[in-house]
Amino acid sequence: MALIVVIEDEPDLLELLEYHLLKEGYDVFASFSTKAVEKLLEEEMPALMIVDRNLPGVEGSEFVADLRRNGIDVPVIFLSAKSSEQEIEEGFERGADDYVTKPFNFKELIHRIKAVLRRSKPEEGGILSFRDIVVKPALREVTVGGRKVELTPLEFNLLLELIKNRQIVLSREELFDRVWGAEGEYRGKTVNVAVTRLKEKIDPDKQKHYIRSVRGVGYQMC
Structure with a gap:
């Protein structure tokens, strides 16, 4: 069961994301801020992270860029109200594997999650x-x-x-x-x-x- 980390500072949306991901059979670690996630990453590497960009204390894409600089290569989908062409480009430059703008459709998000997880798997093959x-x-x-x-x-x-x-x-x-x-x-x-x-x-x-x-x-x- 793949572990998905969700960082979102809106309590209602965080709860909805957790509900839909659990319903799809994923294990979920939901957090309002990056601090708890940093501690998790010291112990366990999730299959995917869904990250809002408007977070308390740190901008989400800056947090991800810092992870990348430290060699943490976990796939990331930004889920953000920042929707201009420049902001989306900035998100990819800072380490996004995909970018979903708010408001969004949960079914589409699930499809994007599955696509990113497929791409992030190592090639299948023998030993x-x-x-x-x-x-x-x-x-x-x-x-x-x-x-x-x-x-x-x-x-x-x-x-x-x-x-x-x-x-x-x-x-x-x-x-x-x-x-x-x-x-x-x-x-x-x-x-x-x-x-x-x-x-x-x-x-x-x-x-x-x-x-x-x-x-x-x-x-x-x-």
């Missing part, structure tokens, strides 16, 4: 393996030496991309385009931080050295 790492894309499951490793969606997709291209060195730019998406603004530091976090999870003792850094170029499984 991939590299040394003692086993990746099951359909289940989003990774084991290392028989030990299950919990990865964020971004870390999972990063590992998948590296394993699929194990025979070549992937530049930081290539990894950013394939994992973060070509719409984002490339930042080498973002890739470096994400690779470091992935290494810590699949090789906590720093003895197996699955990923090598090629100075001035990028990364390769080794």
Whole structure:
């Protein structure tokens, strides 16, 4: 059951969104502000976030842009009264996967949610393996030496991309385009931080050295 986070500061609308999503079979974490969501993200990565832009304390798209800068790649749909062409473009530039303007139709929103969730799934396929790492894309499951490793969606997709291209060195730019998406603004530091976090999870003792850094170029499984 996919977990969907809803951040909306109108109590009645928040309640309605939660009702309709639960009715569709989703697990829902509903909040009036970003603070509780930040705590949730430290423990669990949702399948999708629905974010209002007019929030107390922080503008919703700025909150999402900050998540993106910190390597959090959870899919986001903005649900906002900000409906000008410039505002919608701004929303996509700051990390939206889709943008719905208020007032809106709940059935249309549900269809958009399903479409974003379909797009965000890793490609289906058989089991991939590299040394003692086993990746099951359909289940989003990774084991290392028989030990299950919990990865964020971004870390999972990063590992998948590296394993699929194990025979070549992937530049930081290539990894950013394939994992973060070509719409984002490339930042080498973002890739470096994400690779470091992935290494810590699949090789906590720093003895197996699955990923090598090629100075001035990028990364390769080794």
